[in-house]
Amino acid sequence: MTIARHIKHRGDALWLAALIHRLSGLALAIFLPLHFLVLALALHHAVRLDAFLHWTDQPLVKLAEALLIFLLTVHLLGGLRVLVIENFDWHDGQKRLATLAATISAIVAFIFLVRVF
Amino acid sequence: MPETPAELSVSLWRGGAQGRYETYRVPRRDSQTVLDVVTYVQRHIDPTLSYRFACRVGMCGSCAMTVNGRPRWTCRTHVAKVAGSGRLEIGPLENLPVIKDLATDMAPFFEKWRDAKGTFAPSRTRADEMPRIRPDSPARIAADAAVECINCGVCYAACDTVRWNADYLGPAALNRAWTLVNDERDSGNAARLQAVAASGGCHACHSHQSCQEHCPLSLNPTASIAGLKRRAAAAYLKGELKP
Amino acid sequence: MNVRLYVWQRGTAALMAPLVAIHIAIIFYATRQGLSAADILSRTHGSVVWGAYYGLFVAAVSIHAAIGVRNVLAEWSPLSERHAGWLALLFGLALAALGARAVAAVVL
Numbered sequence: 001m002t003i004a005r006h007i008k009h010r011g012d013a014l015w016l017a018a019l020i021h022r023l024s025g026l027a028l029a030i031f032l033p034l035h036f037l038v039l040a041l042a043l044h045h046a047v048r049l050d051a052f053l054h055w056t057d058q059p060l061v062k063l064a065e066a067l068l069i070f071l072l073t074v075h076l077l078g079g080l081r082v083l084v085i086e087n088f089d090w091h092d093g094q095k096r097l098a099t100l101a102a103t104i105s106a107i108v109a110f111i112f113l114v115r116v117f
Numbered sequence: 118m119p120e121t122p123a124e125l126s127v128s129l130w131r132g133g134a135q136g137r138y139e140t141y142r143v144p145r146r147d148s149q150t151v152l153d154v155v156t157y158v159q160r161h162i163d164p165t166l167s168y169r170f171a172c173r174v175g176m177c178g179s180c181a182m183t184v185n186g187r188p189r190w191t192c193r194t195h196v197a198k199v200a201g202s203g204r205l206e207i208g209p210l211e212n213l214p215v216i217k218d219l220a221t222d223m224a225p226f227f228e229k230w231r232d233a234k235g236t237f238a239p240s241r242t243r244a245d246e247m248p249r250i251r252p253d254s255p256a257r258i259a260a261d262a263a264v265e266c267i268n269c270g271v272c273y274a275a276c277d278t279v280r281w282n283a284d285y286l287g288p289a290a291l292n293r294a295w296t297l298v299n300d301e302r303d304s305g306n307a308a309r310l311q312a313v314a315a316s317g318g319c320h321a322c323h324s325h326q327s328c329q330e331h332c333p334l335s336l337n338p339t340a341s342i343a344g345l346k347r348r349a350a351a352a353y354l355k356g357e358l359k360p
Numbered sequence: 361m362n363v364r365l366y367v368w369q370r371g372t373a374a375l376m377a378p379l380v381a382i383h384i385a386i387i388f389y390a391t392r393q394g395l396s397a398a399d400i401l402s403r404t405h406g407s408v409v410w411g412a413y414y415g416l417f418v419a420a421v422s423i424h425a426a427i428g429v430r431n432v433l434a435e436w437s438p439l440s441e442r443h444a445g446w447l448a449l450l451f452g453l454a455l456a457a458l459g460a461r462a463v464a465a466v467v468l
Binding site: 022025026028029032033035036037039040041042046047049050053056057069072073076079080083086108111112115116 | 370373374377380381383384387388391392394395396397398400401418421425428429432451454455458459461462464465466
């Protein structure tokens with residue numbers, strides 16, 4: 001039950017970092033079965049795999065792929081940050097590290113986008 | 118310096134869980150704390166207002182409330198720091214049952230201290246010699262860093278893992294367990310690690326660090342919980358724990 | 361999440377950190393001139409190394425994602441932790457099966 005009309009800590013950087021970590025993980029979990037289904041086309045239907053790969057040439061699909069690259073990278077870097085918190089001595093500056101993780105992920109996704117277009 | 122308004126507009130939660138906010142006008146004073154504001158309402162406007170405080174100097178841990186959306190110790194929170202606009206919304210702590218108005222039932226909070234084995238388990242009797250613990254030993258330093266908790270419940274109210282997982286022991290209880298894990302005189306670690314390694318224990322923590330962000334004593338329960346995660350995981354891998 | 365699930369989830373996370381980094385590098389390499397089935401298969405067909413890499417990756421991600429999904433369901437859905445656990449187990453098994461099929465398709 002919530003009595004406060006605004007729960008302010010939900011805007012805090014590290015709360016958002018955990019939210020992004022969770023949502024990126026969920027999105028990847030939803031994407032993976034589709035990813036595997038497409039790859040399995042190579043088993044008997046190489047032609048259909050090629051048709052699918054051709055379909056992915058659309059700009060919107062490329063944009064979605066860049067988003068996936070962002071999600072994967074941000075989940076990797078955010079996860080590494082958590083592993084370091086949990087397994088090594090404490091280090092301050094987690095907000096900076098979380099921001100860095102998101103920034104690097106955005107840059108990686110952007111480079112991907114520039115390259116495929 | 119912005120001009121200090123002559124009056125504050127103060128919304129206080131009234132009633133139990135199904136209550137509502139009511140607004141009061143409270144004169145603005147120099148060096149006024151949020152607790153002063155609540156006390157003014159109770160003394161001058163509505164004596165039926167319920168709230169909890171004792172020491173007024175940040176030691177007893179009983180006056181925590183939600184102030185403009187964040188849990189705070191109200192006796193040491195200056196109005197100037199939180200109500201630049203002249204508005205205050207004060208409610209009971211989140212994540213705990215409301216008894217009435219600004220007073221919450223702290224029982225679940227303290228029950229979790231008990232469940233986390235937050236009590237000292239002596240390893241010697243009074244007949245034995247006092248153990249010597251070096252102030253610069255790593256365990257002592259770790260315990261020192263976490264030991265000043267005043268049980269105010271601010272971290273518990275700021276923690277969304279508590280909100281989402283009713284079984285989660287919460288930052289204060291786990292922080293307490295961490296001080297005892299590092300207490301060389303304590304003999305209760307087997308049971309303690311077992312308790313904090315169970316579902317709802319330290320491994321449920323997502324390292325949001327809201328506890329650290331809000332702790333009025335600037336403690337870092339997230340770091341304590343990370344220590345427990347390591348210690349409990351190591352014990353589990355050595356076969357000392359049954360999950 | 362108890363300590364057993366924690367060790368599996370963080371263990372698979374640590375294992376996958378280098379695997380994901382390599383995966384991202386491969387994505388960049390493979391998409392330098394567009395993807396084709398022939399390209400992918402020429403790299404992976406009959407390769408023990410790629411088979412082991414992707415096999416390990418699929419096994420780790422199935423465990424890691426299933427525990428993650430379980431935690432999300434337990435915290436954010438009305439399901440009890442028990443029911444969330446069963447649903448997540450089903451998800452993990454499905455993911456492992458689909459993943460194994462995909463690895464077989466590109467390696468064998």
